[in-house]
Amino acid sequence: MKFSKSIFLIFLAVAACTMKATLPLVQEAESMRKEKQYDKAVELYRTHMANRIDDANRPQEENPHFYHLLIGDIFLEQNNIEAAQEEYLLALDNGVGLEAIGFRLREVARSLEKAGKFQRAIDLLEQYRHLDDLAADTEIDRLHRAMLAAEDKQNNAK
Numbered sequence: 001m002k003f004s005k006s007i008f009l010i011f012l013a014v015a016a017c018t019m020k021a022t023l024p025l026v027q028e029a030e031s032m033r034k035e036k037q038y039d040k041a042v043e044l045y046r047t048h049m050a051n052r053i054d055d056a057n058r059p060q061e062e063n064p065h066f067y068h069l070l071i072g073d074i075f076l077e078q079n080n081i082e083a084a085q086e087e088y089l090l091a092l093d094n095g096v097g098l099e100a101i102g103f104r105l106r107e108v109a110r111s112l113e114k115a116g117k118f119q120r121a122i123d124l125l126e127q128y129r130h131l132d133d134l135a136a137d138t139e140i141d142r143l144h145r146a147m148l149a150a151e152d153k154q155n156n157a158k
Contacts, residue, residue, distance in 0.1 A: 025051070029070075038074050045071050065094035072104060081111045085124070092131075102131035106139050118147035 029044035045067045052064035072087030088104045105128050112121035122143050129136040 033074060038078055042071050042074055045074075063095055065091050065096050068094070069096060069100055069104060076104075076107060076111060079111065081108055081115070084108055084111075092128075098131045102128065102135060105131065106135065109139060109143065113143060113146060116150070118143055118150065122147075 025044050025048040029041045029048065032038075032041035032044060049064045049067040052058055052062065058064070068087045068091035072084040072091070075081075075084035075087060085105070085108045088101055088108065092098075092101045105124060109121035109125050112118070112124065122140055125136045125140050125143070129140075
């Protein structure tokens, strides 16, 4: 029992040292993002993610692909809707939590709505409805009503 406990503690120490070595990249990325140096922030997140993926001592429960969400958030801040969606779907393909992705795809849909692309927003939510069906259905209903209101406004302006 003592032997396995010692091995476990050594493993934790090695993992902690490895994580500490890569945390400055995340902190710098967050700083760059706050300063609106988005390209640098994305580069740092990607480097950190690659380092964590390649780390043989990474805890099994850690999923470095989580950083696709943060990169997607940056793209969405820049109104680069397609790139944001692509990052979120990479996170989905690599096992990141469904709720986090569902929320972000709803944000993509809201950005599409602001751009007047109602049907694309609806199609996106319908395609990924399985991630959070109640929230998706609520948002789809809201988008249908907004699309009809926009069409009415356009028709009344004529």
